[in-house]
Amino acid sequence: MxxxxxxxxxxxxxxxxxxxxxxxxxxxxxxxxxxxxxxxxxxxxxxxxxxxxxxxxxxxxGLKLTPAAIPPFLSYLGLFMVELVRANLDMARRVLTPSLPLQPALVEVKTELQSPLGRLILANSITLTPGTLTVDVQEDRLLIHWVEVPPDLDSEKIAQAITQKFERHLKGFVK
Amino acid sequence: MRLLADLFLLVGAAFTLLGALGLVRMPDVYNRIQAGTKAVTLGALSLILGIGLLYPQWWSKLLVISLLILVTNPLGSSTIARALLMAGVAPWKKAEAKTPQESET
Amino acid sequence: MTLTLLEIIALAMLGIAVLLSLFRLILGPAAPDRVVAADTLSVITTSGLVVLAAFLGSPLYLDVALIYGTLAFVGVVAIARAIEGNGS
CATH class of the missing domain: 1.10.287 (Helix Hairpins)
Incomplete structure (x- = not known):
């Protein structure tokens, strides 16, 4: 049957x-x-x-529906709120500085998250964190618009660090 | 309680204003999206929190509205940014971006 | 309800924010700038409706804000899709 x-x-x-x-x-x-x-x-x-x-x-x-998924979810929410406030203070500083400190560029990063839902949450989180905006998601690569790319440093690496900060918590409750 | 609520309202309105100011001041459309999305999202959340302190009995609907803003606003911004990139709008670059040493001027 | 000084200042700031977004909406210069301005304006309006609900003391405006926010999002996505279609 x-x-x-x-x-x-x-x-x-x-x-x-x-x-x-x-x-x-x-x-x-x-x-x-x-x-x-x-x-x-x-x-x-x-x-x-x-x-x-x-x-x-x-x-x-993409969701992990187990009780073990709850603590990472909560710690993710906490991280998200902190990042949101930091993003706004950063943006406020930029907008209020008369010379507009900007050095924008598009940066590509890879994500380890497999599911569409996981990537969606990651993309949304990146959009609300300091200076970054997710422009496109293709397969496992995220295209990010960055307000101020540090001139001397390896920008890809730093962008990767931003992604991994969220991924660490996200992996606990999405695939 | 009223004072605390007013402070949240004030902070929310200030961030909303900063977001709108960014919208006017930023040099290109991608940076405008950034300023618009972030500041206005937090501004809206802070305003709603302030109202929640004034009218605690409205908490459930206010929660739904905050979730709605939190989910749809970044998603909408990303969708616009993606559409612009596909339509061929190139991101603005600072003129002296090729020589970072001189960008201090 | 009578408004305190802080609330009046907050309302004034919201008003200026709406004017600034309108400024960008009218000035453009191109269609994408107007879309972004409209998107920002819609979120400001949603939170503005919540504030209005409180100061008029009527929870009915909360439902208006909810529906407005949802429709604005759908509208923004529709416009974005249209821009995408015009591209290469």
Missing amino acids: NTPIRETSDGTLAHGVFLFLLLLTLWLLLAGSLDPAELVAGATVSLVVTMISRPHLAIFT
Whole structure:
């Protein structure tokens, strides 16, 4: 018998459950109450959307759905917030300096992350860190626009360091 | 509490203003994206946090809005940057970029 | 609700930010600059709507902000795709 909940290339049952819980949480946050009526309505809608999205569940296969993934996820969030604030102070300094200290260039770096979701999160993180903006992702290479490339140093190496800082935490919860 | 909320609002508005200022001052479109995205994202988060302190009962919706901004804003910026690169818009380079020693002037 | 001095200053700064982005939007010089300005303006508007909700004391504006933010994102991606298509 070919049961519909069997593991397929579209993603596993676990990923479906994950999406369902994600949608239900979003529903409850928007509803702002834990009323039984809201729960039933939210669960119904989330279930329908999860069913419709089955062919697209493959995007979640990049996620590691184990309890061990939680600490790296939290430490990643912490790193991300710190980097976001640093990025803004850096940008504020540049904008307010009359001479506009800029030395922009495009730099290419490699990522070790295999899944599209992992690369997406990495690209987003790089965009919000000091002086860098992800322009394109092709296979395992990220094209980054950098506001100020240090003139003397090996810029590729430094860019690689930026990527690895995030990768170290990301590897804990995405592939 | 009101004072703390006001401080977050002030910081948020200041970063938003800096982002907009960067948008005007930066020499090319890629740098404008950088200034626009980063400063405005943090500005928006700080503003929302300030409002959250004023109206704690709105926390759930404010959380959803912050997540929305945090996910969509960098993604949108990257999409624009990628489109520009594919359309052949070359990034701006400082005139004296070839000789870094003279770039101090 | 009555506004404190700090809140008025914050609102004024937001207003100037909107004007500066509009400045870039109108001035261009090219279409990409306008797209970037519109994108930035949309995020400023989203957070502006949240601030408005608080100062008018009506949570309804939060829903407006949410929908506005979502639609703005979809719009930006659509425009980006259009620019991409015009390229080589």
